Amino acid sequence: MNGISQTLDPAIARSLLRELGESARAFRFEVAPNPCVGAAVLAGSKVVSRGFHRVWGGPHAEVDALRLAAESSVPQSEWDTMLVTLEPCSTTGKTPACVDAIKRSGIRRVIVGALDPDPRHRGRGLEILEEAGIEVLVDPVPSPLQDVAPHFLHWNDNERVRRPRPWTIAKWAQTLTGQLSPPEDIGGGRWISGPTSVAEVHKLRGRVDAIVTGVGTVLHDDPRLTVRPMGAPGLAVDPSNLSKGSPPPQGPARIVLDSWLRTSPTARLFEESQDGELAGPVVIVALPGADPIRRRALEAAGATVHTSRGMDRFTLDLRDLWSWLWSQGYQRVLLETGPTLLRNALDAGFVDQLRIYTGNVRGGEGESLAPWLTEAKLLERLHRESGQDAVLEAFLR
Ligand SMILES: NC(=O)c1ccc[n+]([C@@H]2O[C@H](COP(=O)([O-])OP(=O)(O)OC[C@H]3O[C@@H](n4cnc5c(N)ncnc54)[C@H](OP(=O)(O)O)[C@@H]3O)[C@@H](O)[C@H]2O)c1
Structure with missing residues (x-):
């Protein structure tokens, strides 16, 4: 030098x-x-x-x-x-x-x-x-x-720059056998991870532009997908990070992939936000042939309905969708969904980063992601604990 x-x-x-x-x-x-x-x-x-x-x-x-x-x-x-x-x-x-x-x-x-x-x-x-x-x-x-x-070099490679899409973090909670839903008699058939992990997820939600989910999760769990302070200081969005749209002051957008508009207009997504809760706009993505009456009902409930191309007559094309998300200014998104959409997004190569909570729960319902995880090529892996849960963080190659 x-x-x-x-x-x-x-x-x-x-x-x-x-x-x-x-x-x-x-x-x-x-x-x-x-x-x-x-x-x-x-x-x-x-x-x-x-x-x-x-x-x-x-x-x-x-x-x-x-x-x-x-x-x-x-x-x-x-x-x-x-x-x-x-x-x-x-x-x-x-x-x-x-x-x-x-x-x-x-x-x-x-x-x-x-x-x-x-x-x-x-x-x-x-x-x-x-x-x-x-x-x-x-x-x-x-x-x-x-x-x-190394993730930054990959992010700047020609293909990604030529066809921009959001950086995508897939977060899920799984049982010891890799299922995303616990047995019916545990956690109300829904909760696998403990309160410390749930609080961490709210913090993560506050650091993305949008949360993406599938209609299967909306129908089964009726989630809010908001950022909640969880009663502990410092766990909600840090106001010092709110410069120029990151994250949007009203909280990350809530995007539901729902080809046929099966989401109910009375879903909890549309409820008024509570004190200290940051609730972003709700955007429902449907295929062009979706029922116009359902569309109007969802719009009346407060959603924006966006129509997007299908890969075929029945399934939304994730490639088009991820490009659209980028065009809307969503640069960093969190995929919080069930195994169906998760598998499709992972297989399509649209997931860049993982955060997986494994709770101390045996068995469970639905497809196990354990075989996929065994084969996955992970970079910069980190194992840590969050309360009673084991956490794996990594980048996907
Ligand atoms: N442990 C966790 O972290 C976690 C997180 C979320 C959910 N869950 C659990 O997962 C279960 C629900 O999962 P799920 O697999 O049934 O539903 P999901 O993955 O949340 O949603 C799947 C639905 O999204 C729609 N979709 C639209 N375009 C798609 C595409 N290109 N690829 C895939 N799906 C597309 C499809 O419905 P249409 O064809 O009607 O559009 C599809 O059936 C619930 O039991 C819930 O509790 C667990």
Whole structure:
């Protein structure tokens, strides 16, 4: 690496970049499809702060590091260098462009671990910083993106960019034998996971643009699909993440795939929201031949009905649907549904990320997803606990 000033040992810079990349990886399931990024503000060789991109839609690592630096005892006039594992962004997305925050900070040198892999943005962030008189150095060795954020490279491959669709997280609860419905005498025939996991799911719902389900789940469970605070502080949507539509202030949209409009206009989806509950708009997706009388009844109940092409006369085409979801601004969606739609979405390759809760329940009703899971090619797998439940998180290859 040429040109790092004498005040910062290149070996220290490299090791710090490597450490930032590794620490940023801890947030991989929270930020995807965004990359894991870490940043540090330095004064000479002293690290003033370390920042990370911690949650999708939330501040980027550079902004987080600058915020923490401002809370430190080191005056801003002494900050001279920022290390960041990925080229700072130059466009406004869910949050304002990071290059502007860096320019405002008075930092004079930025050391970057990797260029933006998206050819539409690659190098642009560095150009803007250089135009502002900031020294820019690239050291691609310490934090290769293929190690810390392989999902991000896949997300930016040509096929996905050519045919955009939302990043899709499939979440389900299963019994020890892989069934999604417990035996009738357990959990009211519905609940497999415990209260800690249910609270986690509400938090996850607050971090997506839309929740997608199938009409089978609506008919069987009559769910609300809202974000509820669950009585515990910090579990509802974090207002600091509400910048520019992420998630929509009224909560994620609730999308029901319902070819023939079997959803009842009296379903709980249409009930008024309770205190602290974020209830997004209800969109029902049907085939063009669906009954117009049912359509009007659902519209009168508050739904928007969208008609979409079928793969055949009976089944909605998921490819068209996922493209449509993207066109509506839904960039990160949560698939919370039964085994029928889940299997189709998994087989079609539209699921990018998994969150699976396994409850301490034997047996169950319906198809087991255990054989599918045994064969699945999982990346970056994480096993953890949530109350009494075992949780598996992973990306799908
Ligand atoms: N454990 C969990 O995490 C969890 C989560 C949700 C639900 N569940 C359970 O799952 C059960 C319901 O599951 P389910 O499999 O019957 O229903 P589902 O997967 O929720 O919905 C399936 C229905 O969606 C409609 N659909 C429209 N387009 C589709 C497409 N391209 N591919 C697949 N489906 C499409 C179809 O009905 P039309 O042909 O009428 O459109 C289909 O029958 C309930 O027992 C519920 O309690 C468990």
